[in-house]
Amino acid sequence: MHEETELLQQAKSGSHAAFRVLYDGHVVSLFRFLKQFSSDRDEVQDWVQRAFIKAYEKLESFDGRSRFSSWLFRIGINEMKMDRRREMTIPMVSSENDEEAVMQSTDDFHWKEVMGTWLYELETIKRMVFMLYEVEGYSHAEIAAMLNIGESTSRSILSRTKRWLRDKWHTEETSI
Template identity: 30%
Template sequence: MKVINLYQEEHELIQLAAENNRHAQHQIYSKFSSKMLSVCRQYIKDVHQAEDIMITAFMKVFANLKNFEHKGSFEGWIRRIMVNECISFIRVDKKVKFIEDENYFEERYNNIESQFSVEDIQFLIDSLPEGYKMIFNLYAIEGFKHQEIAAMLNISEGTSKSQLSHARKMLQDQITKLKNYDNGTE
């Protein structure tokens, strides 16, 4: 059985989904849900909560499709909604507090060696305090600048930089411990 793609162009698919065409909405969900679940999972430790947040965010995607201007990546637009939904959840549920620390220091860290699995790395990121984790993900994974993060989270740029510095330091310490453990030196 050969499956024929009914919507050749993304633009047409988005237009149909914006008009509440359930088939078009399902195609968008099917195409992007696995990637967006991994985005939500980077911020939310529990996979079931991450999935709930992803579904809520997709509802916002479909409710706001008419606002998508076809400038830039559609996937990037969806991703931004996912990230914002995760941040909103963390703010409400966890009541994350950011420590105002304008006296940060920036260190250069080596890239994580390929000896660690994705699961190991995700475990290390999950073990960070929520504020560190959020800013680390926004900066290192999503690629936001400190100015954007500060505006998004209503904090100062210095706080964003400080939180990132502390997160990197904690991750580096954890990686060192893992390496020592794996080498039998701890």
């Protein structure tokens, strides 16, 4: 973390070498995440490139209060959103009581490999929240900032997605 702060300082001073180290450290995670939303590798490469170029140009505005990776993901997702505006609609959110009920009902959620393919049946925003939280390990606050939604919306979307996956799993299992 200290090393990353040092690299960011150097990159802010115009060091391409320092920015290259940051690129090497984050390009794989950003690429593989964005790859889940396009089968076209060229398109993904374009989003990644644009994200890093914008990150470099806006480095001065990065105050270090959030993680560099979450800031970079936010830029990357915004680049994707520019091309996929229609797919990024946010679903209606339930009330807090409903959300609590949903969360309780997904406590017994367990990930199964087959669920990876089922995720593609979901809306982009739901898939994003699920992957950012469950796979990439970002907090709801970070996800809310990345996707420009409320924290409670992020929680609710995650709970609903987990419940949907769990229910689908039970349905599949009983049908066999």
